[in-house]
Amino acid sequence: MIGFIGCGNMANAMINGMLKNNIKSDDIFVYDTDKSKLEIMSKNGINICKSSHDVFKKSKYIFLAIKPNVYSDVLNDVKGVIEDGSVIISMAAGFKIDSIKQIIGSKKVVRIMPNTPALVGEGFTAVCFDNLIDEKEKNTVMSLLKSFSCVVETKENYINAYSAISGSGPAFAFIFIEAMADAAVLLGIPREEAYKAAQQTLLGSSKLAMLSQKHPGELKDMVCSPGGTTIEGVRTLEEKGFRSAVIECIVNTYKKNLDINSIR
Numbered sequence: 582m583i584g585f586i587g588c589g590n591m592a593n594a595m596i597n598g599m600l601k602n603n604i605k606s607d608d609i610f611v612y613d614t615d616k617s618k619l620e621i622m623s624k625n626g627i628n629i630c631k632s633s634h635d636v637f638k639k640s641k642y643i644f645l646a647i648k649p650n651v652y653s654d655v656l657n658d659v660k661g662v663i664e665d666g667s668v669i670i671s672m673a674a675g676f677k678i679d680s681i682k683q684i685i686g687s688k689k690v691v692r693i694m695p696n697t698p699a700l701v702g703e704g705f706t707a708v709c710f711d712n713l714i715d716e717k718e719k720n721t722v723m724s725l726l727k728s729f730s731c732v733v734e735t736k737e738n739y740i741n742a743y744s745a746i747s748g749s750g751p752a753f754a755f756i757f758i759e760a761m762a763d764a765a766v767l768l769g770i771p772r773e774e775a776y777k778a779a780q781q782t783l784l785g786s787s788k789l790a791m792l793s794q795k796h797p798g799e800l801k802d803m804v805c806s807p808g809g810t811t812i813e814g815v816r817t818l819e820e821k822g823f824r825s826a827v828i829e830c831i832v833n834t835y836k837k838n839l840d841i842n843s844i845r
């Protein structure tokens with residue numbers, strides 16, 4: 582049985598993916614303090630629990646899909662009902678496995694960093710397991726995560742970097758899409774067409790990079806004719822510090838994760 586504390590953006594994305602991959606709604610138990618979120622879950626046939634305690638009692642694999650600012654309160658509230666066999670799956674930015682164990686004691690904890698494209702089955706999740714998780718539990722968690730995302734097992738040390746790259750990354754990609762579409766509108770293309778062109782261009786470019794396995798620089802070169810139009814755009818991006826802006830953006834997002842870590 583699978584439990585969710587919190588039914589917001591990430592829980593929705595994950596549950597959606599699970600349901601599309603043959604996990605039965607009957608096997609999912611959820612709780613949220615916001616009753617309107619529970620109503621939506623109920624309409625999808627998911628079991629609604631009266632409290633977080635109830636979720637822990639009914640599930641073995643429990644996803645903590647709540648914001649980091651309520652983590653300590655929720656963990657303190659449920660620590661008495663967590664069984665030794667329960668597997669707690671944490672996704673909060675900046676919360677180390679050790680910090681969780683300091684509150685709930687020596688229990689099984691998995692730390693993941695998912696992202697919202699899970700909503701359409703195209704998520705990316707970095708995962709690390711604590712040493713109390715056995716092989717069978719690890720395989721179950723991996724297959725749950727794979728139902729909505731591409732999964733990479735990593736060291737906990739890297740989770741903050743993944744948080745910046747793939748966890749926050751969709752927000753940065755959406756800004757890029759929006760900016761491209763704004764430029765298209767400025768050039769007279771209707772808004773709907775502009776989004777379609779920007780979205781498909783990013784999707785297609787990502788797919789090409791993945792499937793061709795060519796270096797991104799080589800793929801960029803394939804678009805730039807000598808003395809042509811694209812290289813003029815590339816020159817403008819370099820002049821405006823596009824690469825540096827992206828690198829600084831990721832590094833500062835990573836640093837914010839470290840800041841949050843240091844206070845938890």
Ligand SMILES: NC(=O)C1=CN([C@@H]2O[C@H](COP(=O)(O)OP(=O)(O)OC[C@H]3O[C@@H](n4cnc5c(N)ncnc54)[C@H](OP(=O)(O)O)[C@@H]3O)[C@@H](O)[C@H]2O)C=CC1
Nearest residue numbers: 587588589590591613614615646647648649673674695748
């Ligand atoms: N969103 C993202 O792109 C990503 C998020 N994460 C992590 O995932 C976690 C969840 O984020 P997200 O889904 O965006 O958050 P949301 O705010 O969308 O969802 C959290 C839900 O939990 C509810 N809630 C608040 N307190 C409690 C409580 N005590 N018990 C049960 N439910 C409660 C909230 O209600 P209310 O709104 O009324 O407070 C809300 O409905 C966070 O820790 C975040 O760091 C990780 C990677 C990506």
Ligand SMILES: O=C(O)[C@@H]1CCC=N1
Nearest residue numbers: 673674744745748749
């Ligand atoms: O901003 C946040 O807290 C979360 C972490 C990764 C993406 N969003």
